[in-house]
Amino acid sequence: MSTDPLPILQSTFGFPEFRGVQRQVVDRVLAAENTLAVMPTGAGKSLCYQLPAVALDGTCVVVSPLIALMHDQLRAASAIGIRAATLTSVDTDQMETIARFRRGELDLLYVAPERASGESFRNLLGQAPLALFAIDEAHCVSEWGHDFRPDYRLLRPLLDHFPHVPRLALTATADAVTRADILDQLGIPREGMIVAGFDRPNIRYMISPKDNTTRQIADLIAEQPGPGIVYAQTRAATEKLAEALGRTGRPTRAYHAGLDPQVRARNQADFVASEDMVIVATVAFGMGIDKPDVRFVAHAGMPKSIESYYQETGRAGRDGDPAIAHLFWGAEDFAKARLRISEVEPHRQAGERTRLTALSALVETAGCRRRILLKHFGDESPENCGNCDNCLSPPSAVDATEVARKFLSAVFRTGQSFGVGYIESILTGQSSERSLMNGHEALGVFGIASSSEEAALIKPVARALLLRDALRANDFGGLEFGPEAKAILKGEAEVALIVQPKRERRRRGGAGAVANPTGDPLFEALRAKRRALAAEASVPPYVIFHDSVLREMATTRPANAAALGRISGVGARKLEAYGDAFLQVIREAA
Structure with a gap:
């Protein structure tokens, strides 16, 4: 396949260049090679099958686990001119979608794994050319993953029935064991795996x-x-x-x-x-x-x-x-x-x-x-x-080993039957009708942590002991020893508490407050225009343009359509649909 994906990236998606491993994944798909792409959320996984769907003859069939996700992606794809449809239980235009598929009028067809694994759907796919199988949220195929979906296990026969159609599995969340299982379950070779890393630095x-x-x-x-x-x-x-x-x-x-x-x-x-x-x-x-x-x-x-x-x-x-x-x-x-x-x-x-x-x-x-x-x-x-x-x-660390040993001793001496609050009252020497009735005020642990410094550590120590499995809560809320208790009591393990510095409470303007960091009135005017256009088209505002696109508009103030089209995220379809409206806002702000 000799198709150069860059012009399609620029004209359809409005991006000047690929990000991260997108180019590697797209090149493999265009070369009809089976691929697993492990890419962090926000790295542009959907582009890795949407661009080939535009570039290749035939329909890309996307297997996706949730109807809401399919409809969300359908809106985004349609907004940039990609011919897309969903075939789900809630769609009322199923017959029209099937007819469009048979006529070769779809670039993308989104389906759930339950439908994709059925024989009738397999028969339907034999009635039109196919470009690609894209299996989104591919970790669902692995029982070792955190979101196992049995219907994903039934996809392999469908994929093997069309051996000439490349398959692309995508996930953001798979450890090494899960990745190996995905490859096996979907018939993708080891050399077909591209791992972009998991970091989300923002x-x-x-x-x-x-x-x-x-x-x-x-x-x-x-x-x-x-x-x-x-x-x-x-x-x-x-x-x-x-x-x-x-x-x-x-x-x-x-x-x-x-x-x-x-x-x-x-x-x-x-x-x-x-x-x-x-x-x-x-x-x-x-x-x-x-x-x-x-x-x-x-x-x-x-x-x-x-x-x-x-x-x-x-x-x-x-x-x-x-x-x-x-x-x-x-x-x-x-x-x-x-x-x-x-x-x-x-x-x-x-x-x-x-x-x-x-x-x-x-x-x-x-x-x-x-x-x-x-x-x-x-x-x-x-x-x-x-x-x-x-x-x-x-943060700073405090050695709380001695308080931890006192706490464990109090749990043991009181019969491993009481909760944190009661153990705290025993350690700090707080007399009560309950402690008198139980005879616990006569214990050697009564009042042995009455200093203000040790008393302040009791609740954090209890939390740390539960976290480390030195303590466990029984069905009645009482504390009992866990497997890690013995080493602490014998002095073979230390308990250090992490003390976080006090953070000042702030009002609007924390780390995520980036929409309009300079208070530019043009940015707010562009946002208002986006809001109006979104309401008119019955789509979320971000489907029109992301905030980052509006910020660049406000910063560069493009004077014409050609300059607006050079902003990342403004493709040909959106430029035609919305360019004049946003250029008018910019002119009025001049």
């Missing part, structure tokens, strides 16, 4: 122990303008937190699988179209959203794995602008995670424990967060990334 990683989580997240929202996602762990928690955060004055919505489908769809659509909304959601929300201008992602509790954390935080800053990922964790999160691991199939428990250990290292480290995160995926990084909380404000 995301600032921040991690804090829970201390009134609602207030902590409200403070984050006050600092960060722009859209944001808050992940909560239960349906009830999403609604309660959304109600509380709504009182801050920011438009806020809840999202979880238990909502009425119409309400859920409306909340999602409102968020996608908004320039400042916060959505509080369970992890059911996110994979189907390709919103590039999310300025922050907050976790109100621990994600289920380090892969999930990477994928969920990766929904921030897809446009390349600065964004925040702030995780709020509690020791009880790790206790629940260990309980979940004990309930999965035995052959998966070792892998799940490895992921949990990686998460505990991430929250406990006094060093670079990014370094820990990237190491899990096999990436190297500098010791100081310059864009995580620990690198920006290095």
